[in-house]
Amino acid sequence: MKYNSRTLKSLVWPSEPFRDYITKWGVICGVIGILTGLSVVVLDEVINILLLGNAFGGESYTGLVVRIYDASPAFSFLLPFVGLTTTGLLLYRFTSKPLLSGTDEILDHYHSNRRPLGIREGFAKFIASILTIGLGGSTGLEGPSINVGGVIASNVWKKFQTRYKLSEEDLRIVLLAGASAGIAAVFKAPLTGIIFALEVPYKNDLATRAFHQSILAGVVSYITLAAIEGSQPLFSIPTVPASLNLFVNPSNFAYTAILAACVGLIVMGFVALLEWIRNFRTEHRFPRITRFVAAGAALGAIALLLRLTVTQPLTYGAGYDVIEQALLGQYTVQLLVSLLVLRMIASAVTIGSGGVGGLFFPLALLGALTGSLFGLVVHGNPGLWGSVGIAAAISGGYKTPLCAVTFIGDATGSVSYLVLGMIASGISYLISGRRSVSNEQIMLEELRPDGLSKVKGTER
Secondary structure: OOOHHHHHHHHHOOOHHHHHHHHHHHHHHHHHHHHHHHHHHHHHHHHHHHHOOOOOOOOOOOOHHHHHHHHHHHHHHHHHHHHHHHHHHHHHOOOOOOOOHHHHHHHHHHHHHHOOOOHHHHHHHHHHHHHHOOOOOOOOOOHHHHHHHHHHHHHHHHHOOOOOOOOOOHHHHHHHHHHHHHHHOOOOOOHHHHHHHOOEOOOOOOOOOHHHHHHHHHHHHHHHHHHOOOOOOOOOOOOHHHHHOOOHHHHHHHHHHHHOOOOOOOOHHHHHHHHHHHHHHHHHHOOOOHHHHHHHHHHHHHOOOOOOOHOOOOOOOOOHHHHHHHHHHOHHEEEEEEHHHHHHHHHHHHHOOOOOOOOOHHHHHHHHHHHHHHHHHHHHHHHHHHHHHHHHHHHHHHHHHHHHHHHHHHOOOOOOOOOHHHHHHHHHHHHHOOOOOOOOOEEHHHOOOOOOOEEEOOOO
């Protein structure tokens, strides 16, 4: 075959349609990634450093809220009470859907509304997330991070709609790209963000049309945050000793199956509790703010109980330090059991009442506590089994088995746990059935021919 200059150019230079595709999505996803990464930095600095003082890898409580907490047992009750009550007032005053936020709001717009998210409501929920989490709500930063990614993506879509002739389908794509950017930044885990964005819309399929866009936005967002906060893994735990013989000892696979089954059942219990709280708020016609007042009082009571016993705010915030200490084997069996029960109740109350936060990390925390407990009682390695438990809990609770496995690799910086994590993820996914912590996540067969969801979502 003879090569002339035109042939050679066609081999090394992409076609015009492909160049246009790369240019369009490179610009759009680059802007989404940068702005989302910067927004997550603000969220993390305010909540995890200024207020709670236990940011990534932190070893002590130094934040403003925790200093207030230490001043008197009464404040341990008042902080989450004030946080959820003011959250309710803010949401009902400034948002049209006060009980829909985080992942559920993105999925609602992806499956049903197909309209961009507004800046005004997005900013109100951003502030509400700081009040919820920063003042003691038991939930994660991934919910507001996903939400802010979706708001930014929506407005970038509007900005470039005319220039790039963006369609309604493109809006759905950028919503998932924004979700990817939010998760990639808040967990310092780009691969986790990408896979979560593709897995979370459906319980039994992937939203593959957003693949390239999720990669671009997630990577840019991660780089933006890492340039400011560093790229160290979320948790610092030792790798698995070679003496454990993970892959040649059949007992390890049996242990994994048992742990995954236990975690799957615990996740089902958590989802049932969450659904009961959500249904309770809709079936009883109390004044709207009452649900936030009651939830704040319940959270305050749990925090006061821990203040009088272990003196630490172990139900406050996302609980990065709680997971790390559990994986390092620093908690007793009695404390692990207590935290498992109390964090499950506290997280269900926080989110079920309408507090703004995420459920990804509460699931990870339940898995870490269960796995660490399993390690102390059965096998003697809480770091290994806590990590495997994390994968099982995320897979069973969010129906995202691939993301569950990549998260433990991203968050620990180790691949030692991945094979057993994959086994646990699959077993928990099967055991938990169709149950999910998200009311907006659907089965693929629940789509109408036009791509909209057949089912009704959560209370708005």
